[in-house]
Amino acid sequence: MAEAGSFAEKVKQQADIVRVAGEYVRLKKTGKDFSGLCPFHQEKTPSFTVSPIKQIFYCFGCGKGGDVYNFVMDMEKCEFPEAVKLVAEKCGIAIPRPKERSPEERKENQQRSLLVEMHREAQSFFVKQLEGTLEGKAARAYLEDRGLDKETTARFGIGYAPSGGDALLRHLKQKYNEKLLVDSGLVSRDPSGRLFDRFRRRITFPISNESGKIVAFGGRALGDDQPKYLNSPETPIYSKSNVLYHMDRAKEGIRRQDFAILVEGYMDAIAVARVGISNVVASCGTSLAEPQIKLLGRFTRRVIVNYDPDAAGQTATERSLALLLEQDFEVRVLALPPVGSQKADPDLFIRERGAEEYLKLLKESPPYVDYLIARARKMDLSTGEGKLRAVNFLLPYVQKIPNRILRSEWATRIAQQLRLEEPVLRAALSKAATERRSEVKTRPELVGRAAKPVERRLIRMLAEAGGFQLELAQHLQNARLYHGLETEKIFAALVIASLSGEPVRAAEVAAALEERDRRLLFEILFEEANEPSWEEAMSCIEALQHRQAEQELAEVQRNIEANPPGQEMRGLLEKKQELMRRLAAAR
Ligand SMILES: [Zn+2]
8 A cells, every 4th residue: 555655655654653543542551552442443441552663553342453544544434545645634744746647637627726716705705695785684584584593604604695696697707707607507508698696586505525615505595486495506516416515514523423414405404513413414405325325434334314204305215225225324214203283304393392302312213124114004004915015115125234134133023013924925025134136245253263372473573573574484485384374364465575575564464364364463463572583483483394294194194094005005104204203303
């Protein structure tokens, strides 16, 4: 990953993993290492360990481990290049400006930054309209009526697009050319070629990308204008399937609490966020798209879906559920009870019942399967056909659960809850529970493997011995000493790394291993150990040779007992003699 001579490598050499991890975890010095409560899993006693000497971390509880970049990637749920940037920033290392590859690219970058700038100007224009005009006054009254006071309006950058039809256009025209204005999506062109404002007589909500730059607007009609909600079109800086409303401000809370609340619209997100529940995002009218789920997945795998209770909201809930399940999210559904005779969205519910009540229901919100079963039970279950419809409604979701055991548990529960006596339906359910198009592999047995001490010592020496790593690797390879060992793959990877002549980067070697080998390597790296010496290495190698000879001898003995024809038997007996000599000499 961090190639020699690269910027990433340079940053890694200067960065201190203890300092970086220390920003997220309270670390205490324990011996040579530091330890603390693991940020990646729930625990009461610290099993998260950081080594300042090796510049790696490992959690003995959940098995996460690696170098400073692995840590930041896991923590921030980001990709490698972003991790390098973050670590560089944390350590005060200047980041080289990326080279622009072609004139077209430079032009596109320029266009994008102009569009971002234009959105910033539109934003202050809309805010001024809300605050300082007569029309804006009516809009303010509407907002106040919805419980949005001045403070909230300011906090979420809510503004107003006047009804005139070209107010923003006239404002922006002074600075930007027509093409750019149309590209921004803030201005439209009618069939006759005339330009006009896209947003007219609407409350405006700035939509920011993940890093907090305004890239689009949502507009809610003030009167009965249709559509009720109007968003920016797709532009070079905005793709609606890539953006979640409020993500820029929610991500910290989502990471900290390890779950996100997913609501439908910006009004809902604002209603939830303004009462202090910050980990809320909105899919913005459309039902969830895969890139949005991927974005969310960088911060958490747990979601509570709280869509509107109307038919459209239910459909959106169910569609989103299917997508979230496919991406292996743990999903719960909050279906708010009606307020009086009104079906309640989060906005209405919090206004009428308060944040406390909302939080309570949030905590109690059931797993999605319970929600779906409740939906199915509302269908007519008195007839066989009705039950079949209910089962057919549920089956696709059951099939989307990646875990087979969970699937079969849910199948049983569905059968009980829907009182399915019909063998046909039960059979359909259990078939769905056993089948899945892309069966996920069961995790290999992770614990309970103890490599022999000699192997552990040699692995440790290969991973960090200063002076004699290369010789040791050559020795091990020439004598084929690690072949057939349980730790063979770890040895092989370390030997290859050592033979390159470069210092071994243990965390990178580990990253390329299978899970159980990866964990074992980290555990070995964090063991208490003396300074390695060539003498100790040699005695470990002798012990391995000895073990190898013993195993060979046992094998030869088995073959002899099978009593093969003369020629072969002679060969075996000679081999036995030689092995016994070797073993005797080693004693
Ligand atoms: Zn852990």
